[in-house]
Amino acid sequence: MAEAISIRGVGRDFAGRAGRVAVLRGVDLEAPDGEFLAVLGASGCGKSTLLRLVAGLDEPSTGEVRIGGERVTDCDPRCAVVFQEPRLLPWKTVEQNVALGARGVPGTTSPVEMLARVGLAGTERAWPHQLSGGMAQRAALARALLRAPSVLLLDEPFAALDAFTRLQMGDLLRETCRDRSRTVLLVTHDVDEALRLADRVVLLAGRPASVAADYRIDGHEPARLRAEILARFGLRVAA
Ligand SMILES: Nc1ncnc2c1ncn2[C@@H]1O[C@H](COP(=O)(O)OP(=O)(O)OP(=O)(O)O)[C@@H](O)[C@H]1O
Numbered sequence: 391m392a393e394a395i396s397i398r399g400v401g402r403d404f405a406g407r408a409g410r411v412a413v414l415r416g417v418d419l420e421a422p423d424g425e426f427l428a429v430l431g432a433s434g435c436g437k438s439t440l441l442r443l444v445a446g447l448d449e450p451s452t453g454e455v456r457i458g459g460e461r462v463t464d465c466d467p468r469c470a471v472v473f474q475e476p477r478l479l480p481w482k483t484v485e486q487n488v489a490l491g492a493r494g495v496p497g498t499t500s501p502v503e504m505l506a507r508v509g510l511a512g513t514e515r516a517w518p519h520q521l522s523g524g525m526a527q528r529a530a531l532a533r534a535l536l537r538a539p540s541v542l543l544l545d546e547p548f549a550a551l552d553a554f555t556r557l558q559m560g561d562l563l564r565e566t567c568r569d570r571s572r573t574v575l576l577v578t579h580d581v582d583e584a585l586r587l588a589d590r591v592v593l594l595a596g597r598p599a600s601v602a603a604d605y606r607i608d609g610h611e612p613a614r615l616r617a618e619i620l621a622r623f624g625l626r627v628a629a
C-alpha cells in the first residue's frame with residue numbers, strides 16, 4: 391500500500407575540513423500516496439543525501455521525515471531503494487539477489503518473471519560479476535520492484551544504461567507504478583526522463599539546497615515546461 395512522504399524543515403550538514411558544511415537546509419516536500427515524484431538537481435546538490443534521509447539510511451540534522459504519518463526508522467522497511475550503483479551481493483546468483491526483494495512478501499510475481507520483465511531472462515544462474523553494469527542495474531531494479539514497497543526510492547537508477555534500455559526501463563517503471571500502489575521518488579538529472587515518467591517534478595538547488603521549484607506536469611505544455619526547467623539550470627533551448 392502506498393504511503394505519503396512528508397519532509398518538513400529538513401536540513402543536513404556534514405563535518406568538512408573547515409567545520410560543518412550545510413548540504414540541505416529547510417527542505418519542505420510532501421508527496422501524497424501513490425504519487426510519482428522526480429527530484430532534479432545539479433551534481434553534488436544533495437539529491438542522494440535527501441533520498442538517504444527518506445530511506446532512513448541517514449538522519450536529518452534538523453526537521454523530520456515521515457512516511458504514512460510516522461517518522462522513518464533506521465533502514466525503514468517500508469522503502470525499497472535502487473542506488474546509483476547496483477549493490478548486488480557477489481556471493482549470490484542473480485536470481486538469489488532478486489529473490490532477496492521478495493523475502494517475506496506474498497507477491498504474485500516470481501523472481502524469474504521479474505528478471506524476464508527487465509530483459510534478463512536466462513541470467514538466473516549467473517553471478518553478478520558476469521553481468522554488464524547496465525544488466526546489474528536492471529537486476530537491482532527487479533529486486534526493488536519485487537518487494538512492492540510502500541515507497542520506492544530510485545537514485546539515478548538508469549544512469550549506467552544505454553539510451554534504448556533506459557527508455558525501456560523507464561516504461562517498465564511507469565507501467566509498474568501505474569496502479570499507484572507505491573509512492574515513487576526518482577532522483578535524476580535528466581530533465582526529459584523526469585518529464586516523461588513523473589507526475590510532478592521538484593528542483594533542488596542552492597547551497598545549502600532546498601526546493602527551488604515545484605511543477606505538476608499535468609496541464610503544462612511539455613516543451614514549454616522543459617524549457618522553463620532548463621532555464622532554471624541556466625540552460626537555454628533553441629526554439
Ligand atoms: N557522509 C558525508 N560526509 C561529508 N559530506 C558528504 C557526505 N555525504 C554527502 N556529502 C556531501 O554532500 C554534498 C551532496 O552530496 P550528494 O551525494 O547528496 O549529491 P548528489 O546531488 O546526489 O550528487 P550526484 O548528482 O553527483 O549524485 C556533496 O558536496 C557531498 O560531498
Ligand SMILES: [Mg+2]
Binds near residue numbers: 437438439474545
Ligand atoms: Mg547522487
